[in-house]
Amino acid sequence: MDQKFRKLESSIVAEFGQDSREYSEIWKLIEYTDLENQYRVKLLLEKFGYPEAEVVGTQAANVPCLVIHHSTDQALRHHYFPVFEDAANQGNLDSNLFLLFLERMYQLENGTHFKMESPYQIQDKIDTLIKVLQLRDPS
Known part of the structure; x- marks a missing residue:
């Protein structure tokens, strides 16, 4: 809609x-x-809980992340980060979409797009963004 x-x-x-x-x-x-x-x-x-891609299909499983991706509310994005990270790690959220979600978080916080020297794997960029955005506890 x-x-x-x-x-x-x-x-x-x-x-x-x-x-x-x-x-x-x-x-x-x-x-x-x-x-x-x-x-x-x-x-x-x-x-x-987060929908399982095998049960609802890949497209439907991506919907929660797509909906939150539209938000500019950083508190909301931070709230859902662990949910989306877990879903991506379990294969229920497309890793490219999870990367897009993280890139938008970076852009909203920094006013610029995140750049990373090529070549890199998607997971490398995800891990780097998580570290740069300090989304995990340092402990």
Whole structure:
């Protein structure tokens, strides 16, 4: 549902501009939908835990991370980091999506994109971001 409104954004900008009432209205809908989806994810994870990819399919298993990925609330992202890390380690969350989630955390905290010298493996970049973002206890 959230993609429905996001897909309209570019056509609204083209027709009315970013300073328009229409643009403001679409973003209100996007933000409302994001909050509604975050609440649903919270309830789902509390009641059932992270979905198993073998049970619900890979695409559905990625949904909780995708929903939280849209949030700019760093406290929310930090709250779900261990859940998503565990899901990725168990193969229930696509590692590329988990990397995207971490990269966005970095970008939100630092105002710039994380760069790492190539070549590297995805897991190397994940591990580096976790360390740089200090997402684990140092103990």
